[in-house]
Amino acid sequence: MATSFAEENYLKIIYRLSESTLEDISTNAVAELTQTKAASVTDMLRKLAEKGWVNYQKYQGVRLTNEGEKIALSIVRKHRLWEVFLVDKMGFNWDEVHDIAEQLEHIESEALINKLDEFLDFPKTDPHGDPIPNKEGILPELGYLHLSELKENKACILMGVAKDSAVFLQLLTRLNLSLGAKLSVKEINPFDRSISLSINENAPVFISHEVAKNILVKLTKD
Amino acid sequence: MATSFAEENYLKIIYRLSESTLEDISTNAVAELTQTKAASVTDMLRKLAEKGWVNYQKYQGVRLTNEGEKIALSIVRKHRLWEVFLVDKMGFNWDEVHDIAEQLEHIESEALINKLDEFLDFPKTDPHGDPIPNKEGILPELGYLHLSELKENKACILMGVAKDSAVFLQLLTRLNLSLGAKLSVKEINPFDRSISLSINENAPVFISHEVAKNILVKLTKD
DNA sequence: AATATTTTTTAGCCTAGGCTAAAAATTTAT
DNA sequence: ATAAATTTTTAGCCTAGGCTAAAAAATATT
Structure with missing residues (x-):
């Protein structure tokens, strides 16, 4: 199923929040990172649940399903590979690349991202040391x-x-x-x-x- | 003024159509290339005229203003530079790059596109021989x-x-x-x-x- | 345990950018 | 110069994804 720009952003943000906690993610936490209001988040969470990408129960917070995590990981992969490109090939500093990668992560082409990965020599981490998921969505274990x-x-x-x-x-x-x-x-x-x-x-x-x-x-x- | 994805597409398409004729561009011609219906085009042309990017009179067709052409040229510049990147650096064939460049052309970062231009050695033409406007929006005259x-x-x-x-x-x-x-x-x-x-x-x-x-x-x- | 506070949801509204069907203007053919 | 055909516009509707204000649920405080 195709994912919109907005949906991809929500999944990515829920993923990020999940990285640093085992608890369910609250509506407010998502609202803060998406720069939207809690009411808008509630709406979107219902839609994401409908599509089978998150488990969501009113008032109970949200978690990614396996399916949802797969999508989130593919966005994270794209984001981080583009960041490597921007720093290593384009000569940006590590504090300048986030917003541009935020746009590039939504470019839809499996072929492109795999060629980019190869072009960059299959990096394990992005310019901030964050791990880059491989083609299969597996994160290298860094143990930092x-x-x-x-x-x-x-x-x-x-x-x-x-x-x-x-x-x-x-x-x-x-x-x-x-x-x-x-x-x-x-x-x-x-x-x-x-x-x-x-x-x-x-x-x-x-x-x-x-x-x-x-x-x-x-x-x-x- | 900021331009949306849709607006950029319309301006680019009106520009393309203008390249091959001196006449005003018809609503239907735009509808065909944007893959939308004539009624939707009429709506958008009114909005673009409002913003000063096109001259448009009911039933009379449309032309870009100088302002509108400047925006269109910046999109064309981005599209063609990304095509060079895809063919020269990513190893795509010339018939595979159009749809990907269609997405990449909307990435918003002046800094990025100028660094990309440099990275590619300031190419004059894209993989199809089309001229690439420079930073100032000037097209090299090829005379083919x-x-x-x-x-x-x-x-x-x-x-x-x-x-x-x-x-x-x-x-x-x-x-x-x-x-x-x-x-x-x-x-x-x-x-x-x-x-x-x-x-x-x-x-x-x-x-x-x-x-x-x-x-x-x-x-x-x- | 009752109340106050905070969080989340609901209800209703808005804008961008599409659509269809019908009306109006323009162009072509008779 | 009309009539027919084509093109374009208008009117009204739809969906995605936002918003605010009010209601409801959950949590914290006395």
Whole structure:
């Protein structure tokens, strides 16, 4: 069955919200991300349920069905591959690509997206470190931790971010935090959980717990 | 002023129709290319006139204003650049790219399209030989002739096509007619104006006047 | 347990962009 | 110069996907 622009957006957003929780997704949460009103969301959820893409019961929130998740994953795949294209081939910065990819993700051509995948050398992650589903909709398992979960004196490498708003990414850039940076947690302030962090062996800087929560890392042995 | 998907399509189609005639464009002609009904076209023409993008008087047909032409040229630029991308970088054939480019032409990002232009080395023509407007909306002057205009015994090179439907392009491919082919008009049949044509010095084949009309060439000296 | 607050849904409305059927204008043919 | 045929417009209707305001359900507070 064909999916409209709006339907694809809803499915993608429900998918995103599901990534970070096991609970059902609330109408309001969806409304916030789709930039629409709760009443409009209710309407659309009924329609999506009708088409078998979500399970939805009045007042109970919403979850994707397998079918719905398949569609969402194909949108996510397109979004992330286009982001790689925009950064690697077009020379955009990582904070500039979200809105353009938001449009490109709705281009309908299986053939194109698979050729693009090949052209980009089958990347596993997008410019923010987010995993790219393959043709079959399988996500590579990356097993990253949130920087905020680490104990003091742990060293790690910055592998991705859990949020890709332009302001957040620009903040990271200003702090010299880019993918691949070598990080070391020097101290955790017990009052506000802010972190004193050394970046690429330099003198430590402070970052808030909020920032640390949105940084994905993998531990290094030594 | 922002342009919707539908508005952009109408402007592009009116532009295309204007390319091949100096007369005003009829409602029916637009309806045919937009795949809608004449009544719907009438509605939209009123709206486009309201926005200052076309001159339109009831029953008198329609023409683009300068403003409208500027928008149309920016869509045409995007369409043709994406076609070059699809053929040169993604490896599609020239008869496969139209529908995908039809979607990509509506992606809104000045920055992206200019970077794409650069990435493709500022091509002057698309895979069908159609001229690509530059950033300022200026079309390169190519000065091609229609093969149907040539006299007997004239030699020329195939530079483009005036129609890009998949069936037409597939016919050309089957006849070995691709961009750059060396052509020579051996005979013109006075009955139906069909042409006996030698392609790359090979034994002549027959093509109809209708086909010849849609082939663009430039004359060679000898 | 009752009340207040928050969240979600319903009801009714709006706009963009389609459609059909009938009316009006234009063009062609007699 | 009429009549016939064709083209275009009008009128009224439809669907997708939004909205606001009011009602209903769920949740939180006293």
